[in-house]
Amino acid sequence: MPYVMIHHKVANYAKWKKAVKVFAPFRKASGEKSFYACRSSKSPNDLLVWCEWDTASRMKKFIKSAELRKAMVGAGVIGKPQISFYGAMEDLSVG
Numbered sequence: 003m004p005y006v007m008i009h010h011k012v013a014n015y016a017k018w019k020k021a022v023k024v025f026a027p028f029r030k031a032s033g034e035k036s037f038y039a040c041r042s043s044k045s046p047n048d049l050l051v052w053c054e055w056d057t058a059s060r061m062k063k064f065i066k067s068a069e070l071r072k073a074m075v076g077a078g079v080i081g082k083p084q085i086s087f088y089g090a091m092e093d094l095s096v097g
Contacts, residue, residue, distance in 0.1 A: 003035065004058040005091055006065060008051040010074075010083035015047050021077035028069060029053075033060035054091075061087070 012018040022037070029037065033056040042048035055061035064070060065085060074083070 003090070004055045004061050005088040006053050006055065006061055007086045007088065008049075008053075008083050010049055010051075011045075011080045012047050012049060013078035013080055015041065015049075018049070018077045018079070021073065025073045025077075028073075029064070032064040032067075033057060034064070058087070058089070 019039075022039070026037075035054040035056055036052075038052045040050040040052075042050075053061075055064075
């Protein structure tokens with residue numbers, strides 16, 4: 003499965019989280035399979051988001067979409083996010 007990692011800062015985590023939940027149906031309809039958010043321990047409005055997608059082409063189409071840009075602005079994302087694409091993930095946990 004393809005993955006995207008997005009690093010960005012938000013003005014207010016609670017507002018961002020609410021907006022993420024409202025936008026979930028569009029993300030799912032676009033092919034998103036999972037969404038994980040990590041907050042920095044030093045700066046809780048500094049976020050790392052990991053998403054799994056059904057196909058790389060749908061993932062890239064979504065990332066380029068005007069709907070995502072509008073949703074990010076409405077959610078209070080500050081500045082330009084850093085976006086990285088990945089083709090696979092391995093679970094190397096013991097056991």
